[in-house]
Amino acid sequence: xxxxxxxxxxxxxxxxxxxxxxxxxxxxxxxxxxxxxxxxxxxxxxxxxxxxxxxxxxxxxxxxxxxxxxxxxxxxxxxxxxxxxxxxxxxxxxxxxxxxxxxxxxxxxxxxxxxxxxxxxxxxxxxxxxxxxxxxxxxxxxxxxxxxxxxxxxxxxxxxxxxxxxxxxxxxxxxxxxxxxxxxxxxxxxxxxxxxxxxxxxxxxxxxxxxxxxxxxxxxxxxxxxxxxxxxxxxxxxxxxxxxxxxxxxxxxxxxxxxxxxxxxxxxxxxxxxxxxxxxxxxxxxxxxxxxxxxxxxxxxxxxxxxxxxxxxxxxxxxxxxxxxxxxxxxxxxxxxxxxxxxxxxxxxxxxxxxxxxxxxxxxxxxxxxxxxxxxxxxxxxxxxxxxxxxxxxxxxxxxxxxxxxxxxxxxxxxxxxxxxxxxxxxxxxxxxxxxxxxxxxxxxxxxxxxxxxxxxxxxxxxxxxxxxxxxxxxxxxxxxxxxxxxxxxxxxxxxxxxxxxxxxxxxxxxxxxxx
Amino acid sequence: xxxxxxxxxxxxxxxxxxxxxxxxxxxxxxxxxxxxxxxxxxxxxxxxxxxxxxxxxxxxxxxxxxxxxxxxxxxxxxxxxxxxxxxxxxxxxxxxxxxxxxxxxxxxxxxxxxxxxxxxxxxxxxxxxxxxxxxxxxxxxxxxxxxxxxxxxxxxxxxxxxxxxxxxxxxxxxxxxxxxxxxxxxxxxxxxxxxxxxxxxxxxxxxxxxxxxxxxxxxxxxxxxxxxxxxxxxxxxxxxxxxxxxxxxxxxxxxxxxxxxxxxxxxxxxxxxxxxxxxxxxxxxxxxxxxxxxxxxxxxxxxxxxxxxxxxxxxxxxxxxxxxxxxxxxxxxxxxxxxxxxxxxxxxxxxxxxxxxxxxxxxxxxxxxxxxxxxxxxxxxxxxxxxxxxxxxxxxxxxxxxxx
Numbered sequence: 001x002x003x004x005x006x007x008x009x010x011x012x013x014x015x016x017x018x019x020x021x022x023x024x025x026x027x028x029x030x031x032x033x034x035x036x037x038x039x040x041x042x043x044x045x046x047x048x049x050x051x052x053x054x055x056x057x058x059x060x061x062x063x064x065x066x067x068x069x070x071x072x073x074x075x076x077x078x079x080x081x082x083x084x085x086x087x088x089x090x091x092x093x094x095x096x097x098x099x100x101x102x103x104x105x106x107x108x109x110x111x112x113x114x115x116x117x118x119x120x121x122x123x124x125x126x127x128x129x130x131x132x133x134x135x136x137x138x139x140x141x142x143x144x145x146x147x148x149x150x151x152x153x154x155x156x157x158x159x160x161x162x163x164x165x166x167x168x169x170x171x172x173x174x175x176x177x178x179x180x181x182x183x184x185x186x187x188x189x190x191x192x193x194x195x196x197x198x199x200x201x202x203x204x205x206x207x208x209x210x211x212x213x214x215x216x217x218x219x220x221x222x223x224x225x226x227x228x229x230x231x232x233x234x235x236x237x238x239x240x241x242x243x244x245x246x247x248x249x250x251x252x253x254x255x256x257x258x259x260x261x262x263x264x265x266x267x268x269x270x271x272x273x274x275x276x277x278x279x280x281x282x283x284x285x286x287x288x289x290x291x292x293x294x295x296x297x298x299x300x301x302x303x304x305x306x307x308x309x310x311x312x313x314x315x316x317x318x319x320x321x322x323x324x325x326x327x328x329x330x331x332x333x334x335x336x337x338x339x340x341x342x343x344x345x346x347x348x349x350x351x352x353x354x355x356x357x358x359x360x361x362x363x364x365x366x367x368x369x370x371x372x373x374x375x376x377x378x379x380x381x382x383x384x385x386x387x388x389x390x391x392x393x394x395x396x397x398x399x400x401x402x403x404x405x406x407x408x409x410x411x412x413x414x415x416x417x418x419x420x421x422x423x424x425x426x427x428x429x430x431x432x433x434x435x436x437x438x439x440x441x442x443x444x445x446x447x448x449x450x451x452x453x454x455x456x457x458x459x460x461x462x463x464x465x466x467x468x469x470x471x472x473x474x475x476x477x478x479x480x481x482x483x484x485x486x487x488x489x490x491x492x493x494x495x496x497x498x499x500x501x502x503x504x505x506x507x508x509x510x511x512x513x514x515x516x
Numbered sequence: 517x518x519x520x521x522x523x524x525x526x527x528x529x530x531x532x533x534x535x536x537x538x539x540x541x542x543x544x545x546x547x548x549x550x551x552x553x554x555x556x557x558x559x560x561x562x563x564x565x566x567x568x569x570x571x572x573x574x575x576x577x578x579x580x581x582x583x584x585x586x587x588x589x590x591x592x593x594x595x596x597x598x599x600x601x602x603x604x605x606x607x608x609x610x611x612x613x614x615x616x617x618x619x620x621x622x623x624x625x626x627x628x629x630x631x632x633x634x635x636x637x638x639x640x641x642x643x644x645x646x647x648x649x650x651x652x653x654x655x656x657x658x659x660x661x662x663x664x665x666x667x668x669x670x671x672x673x674x675x676x677x678x679x680x681x682x683x684x685x686x687x688x689x690x691x692x693x694x695x696x697x698x699x700x701x702x703x704x705x706x707x708x709x710x711x712x713x714x715x716x717x718x719x720x721x722x723x724x725x726x727x728x729x730x731x732x733x734x735x736x737x738x739x740x741x742x743x744x745x746x747x748x749x750x751x752x753x754x755x756x757x758x759x760x761x762x763x764x765x766x767x768x769x770x771x772x773x774x775x776x777x778x779x780x781x782x783x784x785x786x787x788x789x790x791x792x793x794x795x796x797x798x799x800x801x802x803x804x805x806x807x808x809x810x811x812x813x814x815x816x817x818x819x820x821x822x823x824x825x826x827x828x829x830x831x832x833x834x835x836x837x838x839x840x841x842x843x844x845x846x847x848x849x850x851x852x853x854x855x856x857x858x859x860x861x862x863x864x865x866x867x868x869x870x871x872x873x874x875x876x877x878x879x880x881x882x883x884x885x886x887x888x889x890x891x892x893x894x895x896x897x898x899x900x901x902x903x904x905x906x907x908x909x910x911x912x913x914x915x916x917x918x919x920x
Contacts, residue, residue: 455730
């Protein structure tokens with residue numbers, strides 16, 4: 001079969017998460033059948049699901065948070081009752097009196113002088129790229145044990161990172177990340193959002209990435225994490241029993257974002273009246289609290305007592321008062337709206353092909369979305385089958401997440417601890433599952449090719465070079481990453497590097513690794 | 517660049533050790549308490565990138581030197597005169613501390629020295645330098661580690677010392693080692709950044725612009741924008757040496773350590789008495805001074821060996837720099853060194869005498885130098901040195917009398 005390394009780069013980088021190093025043969029396989037290499041994953045919808053030992057369901061996790069919060073509250077109340085106990089006193093250190101010239105003393109001093117400027121949130125081991133690098137410095141005080149929320153977040157993150165590092169092409173993982181960002185929540189909203197962030201993606205996104213848009217939409221908007229993130233559990237129908245009793249009413253947050261960010265898009269043909277109407281329609285969509293009066297704590301429930309009674313009109317169509325079914329019918333209708341098809345197709349092409357998406361390709365994807373009633377696998381397949389996606393130059397910038405994952409894949413380092421990734425994602429402005437707003441992380445090159453971001457990427461690449469450069473042959477890695485699609489300049493730059501460490505840093509920063 | 521101020525401005529900078537690493541052996545050999553009361557220490561400093569030996573210890577007395585090294589040649593006079601070590605060799609003026617040690621007979625230079633490697637690849641050259649094998653491709657263990665294995669097994673003197681980024685190949689192997697490096701995110705060094713900007717300039721102008729701006733921002737934030745390139749590296753070298761010396765000075769501290777400093781690949785604008793190489797040499801000089809002061813009384817029994825993978829061309833290239841060459845220098849410093857000497861079987865710089873018509877010809881095997889130090893400091897036998905530490909090196913006899 002003909003080998004086309006340039007097409008292999010498109011397959012692996014534009015659609016996937018980059019070639020894996022070692023014995024994977026990814027570049028060779030992708031070169032011999034680029035489209036087939038990408039599409040192979042689409043034939044395995046169950047492969048998109050993520051199950052790992054210890055990962056729990058949303059209700060289980062919600063209950064864990066409730067129990068944790070109760071425990072903290074009880075401890076605080078007990079402490080208040082007893083009168084605040086003295087803080088545990090730090091070990092008495094009198095540096096001026098220290099005479100014993102021992103190694104540990106020296107190490108402590110050095111660590112004190114030199115290590116206090118590390119970035120925030122370097123909890124636990126910061127060096128997952130180097131799991132063999134042993135324990136954190138003995139001189140540092142033992143870190144606080146992680147609570148159940150932090151532990152869960154790290155376990156969910158690790159499962160996702162490991163999947164992304166190990167998966168063959170990575171096209172479906174890229175789709176997961178795309179949809180997860182499209183329907184983003186933010187872990188920084190609060191304890192429930194943080195503990196649910198991973199479960200939200202596993203439960204509401206992954207099962208539908210190769211399924212139907214309308215199913216994903218329903219799963220997302222009924223997921224406790226989304227209801228919490230966009231405040232719908234607080235929204236009460238003004239004329240509902242709860243609204244009357246508590247003299248409270250609508251919160252439009254979720255309804256607005258459903259239309260503006262999740263489906264129709266700004267200018268998609270909806271009015272403020274439609275926003276208010278959808279807000280009324282989805283009143284009562286909430287999750288059961290710690291008391292479990294409405295259902296299993298932490299699970300989605302429809303609370304009829306909070307639901308605004310009566311028929312409601314949305315986008316010119318009237319929905320009869322059918323309770324939960326009223327909202328589900330409204331969502332289904334929005335999902336197949338032409339504006340939704342256009343919005344999704346545009347975003348999809350912008351993500352995978354170019355910041356300025358080719359209009360003809362957008363139109364074809366929009367049409368297939370409409371024709372198949374939002375079949376996301378059909379849309380992904382059409383993208384891979386299109387000529388534009390293979391002809392367009394690789395001008396998109398890898399996001400920080402894609403950059404770190406691609407580096408780990410090339411170096412064949414399966415993370416055993418998420419710390420390295422979480423810390424560097426924070427530094428690079430893409431904290432995992434924690435965008436600044438409900439519009440998610442930006443998806444244009446300009447956002448990620450910013451001056452400070454590039455400098456930080458270089459620092460991180462240099463760090464990886466320093467840690468791992470000893471044990472690799474940079475030219476072998478270039479073969480895995482790009483082979484004869486690598487530019488002469490990149491090859492020469494790596495060959496002429498003054499050390500393996502420097503060569504690895506330069507390889508990871510090369511346009512072949514940064515662009516997709 | 518002021519470190520304290522820097523910390524306030526950008527917390528992530530922390531300690532800047534992007535270009536330096538350190539590892540140490542944590543076992544205290546029993547013989548260290550032997551009858552003569554010596555407690556020998558050995559520090560190996562690897563200069564990665566190939567040091568220009570002819571610019572560091574210049575053969576000013578060689579009639580061909582000035583012509584070959586051209587615009588970057590050192591001179592005995594002028595605004596920045598080189599420091600005469602004897603009537604023939606002169607030390608780079610950026611190294612006053614080493615000059616002082618040399619005058620006190622605690623520092624020595626070995627010139628026209630090279631490993632057995634004769635090609636010009638950094639990667640392979642560093643493998644040979646650090647592995648101690650006669651050729652490249654052997655990267656499982658380093659000569660310093662195998663020397664440790666040959667020593668009598670002592671008691672473990674430390675535990676739980678922080679582990680640094682990586683152990684240099686020279687110290688990798690069966691004998692257990694500990695490492696140390698600060699945990700802060702190290703910054704990429706200026707040389708790496710410049711190489712990347714250059715690549716982007718050819719292949720990706722948008723990224724070239726972004727990265728250049730990012731580097732400028734970084735400089736401005738650290739108040740470093742007025743200082744010439746190399747400031748980072750100088751500080752890094754001093755700081756890693758200070759930390760390493762402190763650990764090694766402890767009663768139960770490691771006796772043997774290896775460090776690597778990067779950035780010596782001076783293909784362009786190498787500079788003469790001032791400039792890029794001068795800054796790096798100033799950093800190395802400062803690092804040696806840090807070892808001297810940090811080791812205190814232990815300095816008396818210490819030898820620091822400074823070595824690089826190969827040298828650079830005798831003649832400067834078209835960009836006021838030097839390309840990959842062959843022979844170069846090794847430096848010894850420390851209270852235990854029988855110093856005040858430049859040890860060289862000088863091959864001369866006439867065209868006919870240059871290796872392949874371009875490089876300083878090697879007349880001394882670097883393995884002889886290191887074997888001499890290991891023998892004098894730790895009593896390793898000729899046979900162990902020739903078979904285990906530096907396999908197949910019987911022809912390179914240990915140099916005698918390097919340690920006082």
